[in-house]
Amino acid sequence: MTPVLDQLGEKLAEKWVSALALPGLLFVGASACAAVLGQDHALDAGLLIEKARHWAETVAHRPVVGQVTAVAVALLVAVAMGMFVRVCGEGAARVWTGDWPRPARRLARRVTARRAGVWGDLQRQIDGIRRDNPPYDRDDAHLRQITDLTARRDRMGLSSPARPTYTGDRFAGVEGRLRGQYGIDLAACWPGLWLVLPEEVRAELRTTRARFDAEVAGSVWACCYLVLGCFWWPAAVGGAAAGLVAWRRGRRAAAAHAGLAEAAVDVHLRRLAEEVGIAVPPGPTWDPRVGLLLNRLFRKGA
Known part of the structure; x- marks a missing residue:
């Protein structure tokens, strides 16, 4: 049991560092550059090196407790930034998918x-x-x-x-096409379909969704760097480049996830009907009445 727990702890720590600490540390470093250089000396590497050397000497002369405290504070700020981006990612996903707020x-x-x-x-x-x-x-x-x-x-x-966005249309289009092809309400039938999907299909769906979520988070980080660019213009350049990359990769990830979800329904919907006791005629044709029965079953008659 101990090796299993150790391995799980290593994986969690690895995920924590990659998802929260590393991007946050990069932003903390960029913020430090902005505080030292500002707009007037934005590319003055000599000034930055001199200030970093001064900070390093100052920390080195402090007690061990002070050094550990400084490192801990930097890590906490980095993790706090990572958590802030993760929370904002939920709102950013709504913008990506076209579910814009009332204003x-x-x-x-x-x-x-x-x-x-x-x-x-x-x-x-x-x-x-x-x-x-x-x-x-x-x-x-x-x-x-x-x-x-x-x-x-x-x-x-x-x-x-x-929808006002490509990603929103890509996701919403899946529901519309499946409703037209099979007569199913995807939102109602998806939980049941998920239970009959093979594990490798579910793993691939999780992977494609994680890629899309990562690009959404990347767009939030890009916005953070654009704001930092008000104080240090190279951050705005990096933020614009990161935002463009996140936008392009996010569109591809959304298309891949939507296409895979649609294909999963195409391949495994017949199995779902058979699992819940609905007779499906053999052959490639689909009886729309089967879709209506599935909707009634998974909506509980509503």
């Missing part, structure tokens, strides 16, 4: 309408090319046009936008 609802509707208009224009162009050029009369130029327009449309969303 921003009007802006959300405008952004959604604009995105839906652009998406609709692209779809009408695609439909127009297909209508004016039947399959037997399309040349390579028509095919390239359709491919380019489809790629531009899909970068905005796989269906007409209903």
Whole structure:
């Protein structure tokens, strides 16, 4: 039992350091640079080295208790920053997924309408090319046009936008497509489906969700560095770069997670129906009545 507990403690400590302490220590270091250099001497490495040497000599002449206290304070500040970012990450996830708070609802509707208009224009162009050029009369130029327009449309969303953000549409689109294909309410049926998914599928879903959450946290850290940039401009440059990376990687992580969740339903929904005693006709076709029965079962008749 002791080796198991030791291994668990090592894993928890490793996760704690990577998730909270290290990013927090980097921000504490950047804040120290901002306090020493400011905007006037933002890139003065000599001044920074001189000040760091002075601090190191000051700490070295203090008693061991003082040195330990200084290190402990720095770690506590770093962990506090990490916890602050983690708490803010919940709100940031709402921004990413388009679930904006009430004061921003009007802006959300405008952004959604604009995105839906652009998406609709692209779809009408695609439909127009297909209508004016039947399959037997399309040349390579028509095919390239359709491919380019489809790629531009899909970068905005796989269906007409209903949220102000790509990530929100990507997640919401899964529910809409599954409702149209199988007639199921994904929110109601997902807990039951989770229980019948193989462990490797659940592990992969956890992994893709963790990647998305990590990029959301990265966007919060980027905002923190942008605020610090008001006192030390290199922090703003780093924050802008980190924010751009988090945005690009977060979109890819959201698409991967949504696609995997949709595929999990496609592959394992039949097994869920069979596990709860609903007869499913053999073959690739799906009876919409099965979806209605699943909804009634998992909603408890509501």
